[in-house]
Amino acid sequence: MAQQITLRARSVVDVLAYIPYRIGYAPTESLVIVARRSSTGTVGLVARVDLSDVKPETADMLAVHIANDRAASAVVALYTEDRQEADRALASMTEALHGQAVDVHDAVHVSTAGYVDMHAALAVVRPLSDVTTSVLAAEMVALGVAPASDRAGLLPAEASPEAQATARRAAEKHAAKNVDEQTTHALATWRLALTGLVDGPGIYGELAQMLTHTKVRDAALLSMVPGIDPDTVTQTAAGNAPDDATGGAIAAIFNPKVGQRPGETSDTARDLLTQIVAHVPTSAPAWTLWGLVAWWHGNAPAAADALARALEADETYRLALLLNSAVQFGMPPGWVVRERDTK
Known part of the structure; x- marks a missing residue:
């Protein structure tokens, strides 16, 4: 289940400890901006961009997002070994934030040597152990949240070449059937795979092929959303769903007025999609659904x-x-x- 953790930024160490958990990995060569709301210091939006991409137009776009998040101020963290590059990016970001009436509460340069308050007259390098051994870092570990060591670790690893070859042959064999045959048992296969009753490279290859059909993909999507009638999912797979069925599911994910947290079914679907993309790395539908679930989880x-x-x-x-x-x-x-605006 997705967790929306409310953090009060008691110190810049708290913010630095929180960033890898919030974005999912330890950033490098990055600018990370953290919105702080009102005098409470509650953390809101957290956004990351490659340091090389910090141009005036990028900074302006980020500043608008931070302002729209009702931020009174922001913390800017620059992850790089190049202090001059950090200074350049900070100057651009500060100008953009001030243009949106958002103050830069803290600015920190983070390198392998440690972290430095960029607003301080005297640049004192403090050890990264302050961050990694902080109370907040310990709290995140206790919650069972673990960031990846780098961005590449966010995505599923590929299956062995032999397993991929088996999946590819299964997909090709399934694709050779007529369209009706390809889709008739697709939802049943998806549901059985979700429960773990069927698995293996051949099944993952077949599912990758099944998901190339829009109605099957949409049925898989609907099956992840809490409150969707199973019969609606079945009708969607058969191409007979009500016109607003998929729209209702999308609203449950995107629309702040009715948006729902992802549930256990989406967790299970993410695990299955992980296996599909691992065995068929060229499956655009499976990668899209995997990305949707990842985004839904924040x-x-x-x-x-x-x-x-x-x-x-x-x-x-x-x-x-x-x-x-x-x-x-x-x-x-x-x-x-929705949950942010009700707090």
Whole structure:
């Protein structure tokens, strides 16, 4: 189940300890900006961008997102070995934030040598152990949250070449059937795989092929959303669903007015999709659904990378293009906005 952790930034150490857990991995060569709301210091939006991409237009876009998050101030962390590059990026980000009437509460340069308060007259390098052994870091460990060591670790590892070959042969064999045969038992196979009653490279290959059919993909999507009638899922797979069925499921994920947290079914689906993309790394539909679930759980970096994989496989894949626009724009899942706005 997704957790929306409310953090009060008691110190800059708290913020630095929180960043890897919030974005999912330990950043490098990055600018990370953390919104702080009002005098309470409650952390809101957290956004990361490659340091090389910090141009005035990028900084302006980030500043608008931070302001829209009702931030009174922000913390800017620069992860790089190059202090001059950190100074350059901070100057650009500070100007953009001030243009949105958002103060830079703290600015920190983080390198392998330690972390430095960039606002201090005297640059004192403090050890990273302050961050890694902080109370907040211990609390995150206690919650069972563990960031990846780097961004590459956010995505599923590929299966062995032999397993991928088996999956590919199964997909090709399934694709050779007529369309009706390909889709007739697709939802049943998906449901059996979710329960663990069927598995293995052949099943993952067949499912990758089944998901190439829009109605099967949409049925798989609907099956992840809490409150969706199973009969609606069945009708969707058969191509007979009500016109608003998929729209209702999308609203439950995106719309702040009705947005729902992902449930156990989405966790199970994520595990199954992990196996599908591991065995069929060229499956645009599976990567798209995996990215959607990652984003729904609040892991935008993993979602962005998964959608990039989907678009590498098929640059015209419409659902991936739509989701990628939302992720790149910094749109949070509906449940995050709804719960944030009720606090």
